[in-house]
Amino acid sequence: MSGLSFERVDFGYGDRLLLRRTWLDLSGGGLTALVGPNGAGKSTLLKLAGGLLNPTSGRVMLDGRSLSDLPDRERARAIGYLAPDGRSAWPMTVRNIVALGRAPWRKPLRDLGEADTAAIDRAMAQTGISDMAERRFNTLSSGERARTLIARTLAGQAPLMVLDEPTAALDVKHQLGVMAILQKAAASGTQVIVAVHALDMAARFADRVLVMKRGEMLADGPPDEALAEDVVRDVFGVRAPGGIAPTPLSVDGRD
Amino acid sequence: MPSDDGIASTSLCADSYVLALAGPERISALSWQAGHAVSAAPGWARDLPRAWSDAERLYTLSPGLTVFGTGEGGRTQRLLARTGLESFELAWANDFDGVRDNLRALGERIGGEARAAAAIAELDARLERLETRTAARGRRPRVLYLSASGATAGAGTYVDEAIRAAGGVNVMADAGVNGWPRSDPETVLGVEADIVLTSFFAEGYASTYNHARHHAAYRLVLEERPNGTVPAGDWMCAGPRLIDAAERIADIIDAWEREEGA
């Protein structure tokens, strides 16, 4: 558990506010899904949560300290962030990509230590990619790549993970796989905040759903409340009689 | 480092000075260009070992004194100094005064002051004879110098000096040009020259960029006016052979005068 909270956070450039007067208490743990139409400010919120952006006004607090006051390394060890664009500049092996997640723990110019290797192995096991360890990133399918990048984030062993649309452009089967991994991670004590675009996935896997539109938080609560019919209509402009139902789909056969 | 007492020179320019001031017994190596057609080195000199501006080569030759052309010393000269090898770099010369200064300086350096004085005296005597020839002529022709690549020489260059010593007027200097500019075809066509002077390079220096020969304007100028050539070896730089170039130009002027029908 880690105590992340937003205290009256604004973020914007000039007159344009991407995030408006946001108060959030994210200290509860579990898996929180962040949903909203394009341009709602989800990426902005996640970057603020990850300490990649500083609020224009207000504060993002972590365990009683302002995020912007934390030294880079400490912040990196406390929060793992997964960027939306899942590409690697170089065709490294899966193992080496996952190893990048150990950066906040490694001493400069030193090789990977025992703790690092253990964390890497564990992360690969959690994401089911251990048998692909020596394959090159650019030869992987999109689902395998998504899992590799999540393993990279898991390898950092941060108590809080913030992920920006890890399921984007994935087949349904792989979306389910990714969400299942995140759910298991949340169950074993890591707090997960993840932006998703598939509402039924959010409904199925999240303990709590945040609904955003145009920089404002319009709903915050368990899925059956936050994804109720009227919210969905207001925010997304679609009719979902009875609210969003959790997806009934599951992966056939082995994981 | 032990060395012979010989003198080595590293380029054609340095060759000409060394040959003017030192006898065969004192010269241990001449430049790598000494064997080329453009060189004015005497037959016996062409069998000497070759020197060029490279420290390893000069260490191996270990001459008593290495003579460099202007600007050729650089790092090589410093490296020679580190092992106690003596060297001398010629100063940049634009005119006969510069030639005299170099002769004097080099003469002093090799203990050949007497020979230097004699060379200077000969130079002065030949210049005087040229003056006499000039005075004997009716007028001073307008001379245009064109190199194979179309470069010309204005005031303050040794080409200008040679032309004037020979009794001509350098049209470029007359037009207010200084130094070594490239000519443009318009200027060349527009300028009124009685004689066009070219300098040919034989072997080794063949210029692929033979502007002057191919461009129509230049060809026109070369065909229309009487022209003469001075071998490039005479005036690679302002050296002891500059007077030879001047004399050759004077011969060309005499021929022109005869053609004009005095």
Add this chain to the structure above:
Amino acid sequence: MKPVRSLNLVLVLAVVLAAVLSLCVGEADIGLAALSGLFAADPSLDTLILRELRLPRLLLGLLVGAGLGGAGAVMQGFFRNPLADPGIVGISASAGLGAVAALYFSLASLFALALPLAGVAGAGAGVALLFLIAGRGASATTLILSGVAVNAMAGALTALLMNLAPNPWALAEIAYWLMGSLKDASWTEVGFAAPLVLTGLAILATAGRGIEALSLGEDTARSLGIDLGRLRLSVVAGTALAVGGGVAVAGAIGFVGLVVPHLLRPLVGYRPAALILPAMLGGALLVTLADLFVRLISGPGMPLYLGVVTALLGAPFFLWLVRSTQKVAP
């Protein structure tokens, strides 16, 4: 990381072999026995040639090569682009401009380190200009075009200085200097370049962690605790010192920073941090071998210029590299 360690070992061995060859081969063939008289009061000719000519020339070549290889590896890691090379993006040209300007305005004689520092200043200005034009997270196209702009700028100013040269001989001097050469390098040149290049190499080595994290993008790198501002500074400072110091004493030698990292990258599993040391060693090796070739082929009075040789090897390589990266991802 065993494979990388053995690669480095192999490279060190290769460098040592090339060094021995370089010392023994030349105008005069010298046996290494001549090294024994190195500190003798009255050395033989062979020892003299070895001590005053070949040894400093070898060391300078190693320094210049290591600087170019290391800078190339770090730049490619930082810009996430295999086409980044100090020559292609105009850093060598800027360093050359700095040095030529110092020669032209007679600043080089002001104090001992004036010329190499002018080269470093030029290189620093070039890198800063490159960053300014290319901006953050530049794509391949933007980077190369920005490099073209920097090259054009440096080239134009150098051409101006050449245009204003007082006579054809001064002009030729600048032109030949720009072609790049280790000819007649002495301990003086080594003493100039070594502190600058070695400092640059040390700074470049610290950039490993940052450029490795950059593989997944700027946001990911920052989330991993990398200070991008500081990383940018180390890349600028490291490149300026490592490349500028070398160019100032040896002229513009290109393509080493392009060829070496590219050839070695697959051997280190494409990991940017692991590439830095091998690239330095590989660069040192390449320059030493190229210079050996130059010394063997050069005729009396008609020296072959090292920069010309590396360009003749590197330009076709560059063409091939552009084609092959086009096929994979434009």
